[in-house]
Amino acid sequence: MLDADIKAQLAQYLELMEGDVLLKVSAGEDKVSREMTSLVDELATMSSRIKVEMVDLERTPSFSVNRIGEDTGVVFAGIPLGHEFTSFVLALLQVSGRAPKVDEKVIAQAKNLEGTYRFESYISLSCQNCPEVVQALNLMSVLNPNITHTMIDGAAFKDEVESKNIMAVPTVLLNGESFSSGRMTVEEILAKLGSGPDASEFADKDPYDVLVIGGGPAGASAAIYAARKGIRTGIVADRFGGQILDTASIENFISVKHTEGPKLASSLEEHVKEYNVDVMNLQRAKRLEKKDLVEIELENGAVLKSKTVILSTGARWRNVGVPGEAEFKNKGVAYCPHCDGPLFAGKDVAVIGGGNSGIEAAIDLAGIVNHVTVLEFMPELKADSVLQERLYSLSNVTVHKNVQTKEITGTDNVNGITYIERETGEEKHVELAGVFVQIGLVPSTEWLGDAVERTKFGEIVVDKRGATNVPGVFAAGDCTDSAYKQIIISMGSGATAALGAFDYLVRN
């Protein structure tokens, strides 16, 4: 199951195991069972610390990862290869007794959870948002005997996925009920379970020199530049990493030929933490007010004060806003082709949007699904010509230009899409199982109201130093009126805003 390179790397990790681990394997005669058993056996030959026992578990094929004489509740249903191989290796190490690389505070929060938590996460092996959730839930299971977690590969358990109506990954059930959908960190899961930090943790914070709001590329860069000036710096982020957490492959981050979004996001966080920056993750700002200092109120009620503020709250997927979109979200309406594409294998889907992201999505999906219908509002596609050429070379794609999406239809799940030919006014309907909305982004700036000047699109207006119309308030990245929205541009503007804020502090 494993090639020589992976085996060599794996051997080094297995050396780090601190105690014996028992893999309890539930296998049948099917192909997935045979492959799973051969993976487990191969591992057992690589480390004398790994023991294997055949048992009957709730799902077949599956296996659990246990301490000797004590079940941990960590179960993999299907074969944890692809993006989940790291989850499997981490589970082996953590169950063996190796300490996880997580804050002590987080470990205590997980250990202190009371009650019974039976988590099931539905994933696909090509989903780059899934491992974070799987690893977080595995860690919680290892730390707390009241928590169990089963990772279920949707491709190996198609009937279960269909019967439970799972149409997006990762989808997490808690004690059989829907818990979450999409990427989540262990801190986010704990916060959702009521074990996160509350307002009292922020009550007595001294004012900052620079307070950054938003932890994407722009915010991370602004925080690093500010902290390197030796001034008191804080960063508030709803979700550290920002949009790059949803980005599969990045090939235009100059000097790095290829990387993956989540990898870049964790490097950003690591780099910020190298400096004396007060990182307040999982916190949303809800109000800005300029008094003597700038005040930022968080959703948990805490009020932070700072001499200067850098707004870098970025952007998020734009909704198409037609009937059916909200109703069938995660029931056939999806926004992340890399994550959810495999759930539509062999089915018909539509992509709304003919820009670069829409056409990239259509090309990706065409390799997995039966047929892709692309709907573009304008008379021509806006995507780069190289993407259009590739798209038109595919035999299972139909492109409709100059059409307006009217409704996403369905009963329990999406069953079709209705659109209007704009030239003739004629209404048409296509039967399909999934709709991927790819019509760009909206700036996350509504929470500012009239506190700073924004364009009619909601973008914060900045000058060449990143300054807004409010003295001491700066902005950077995708939330501003910059002409182009890219990682490297956001990082550059984060640096500009931090230097602008420092200059303002020096002069005032």
Ligand SMILES: Cc1cc2nc3c(=O)[nH]c(=O)nc-3n(C[C@H](O)[C@H](O)[C@H](O)COP(=O)(O)OP(=O)(O)OC[C@H]3O[C@@H](n4cnc5c(N)ncnc54)[C@H](O)[C@@H]3O)c2cc1C
């Ligand atoms: C699918 C996809 C693929 C992409 N591919 C590429 C690529 O290959 N190359 C490239 O250069 N660019 C790419 N981009 C664009 C790139 O990701 C963005 O330009 C970049 O992430 C913008 O950085 P940012 O820091 O301005 O904003 P974001 O990345 O959007 O980060 C915003 C931050 O603010 C936080 N936030 C939002 N509201 C609040 C609030 N009220 N309170 C506190 N925090 C808040 C968010 O949680 C997040 O931490 C891609 C984007 C997407 C969606």
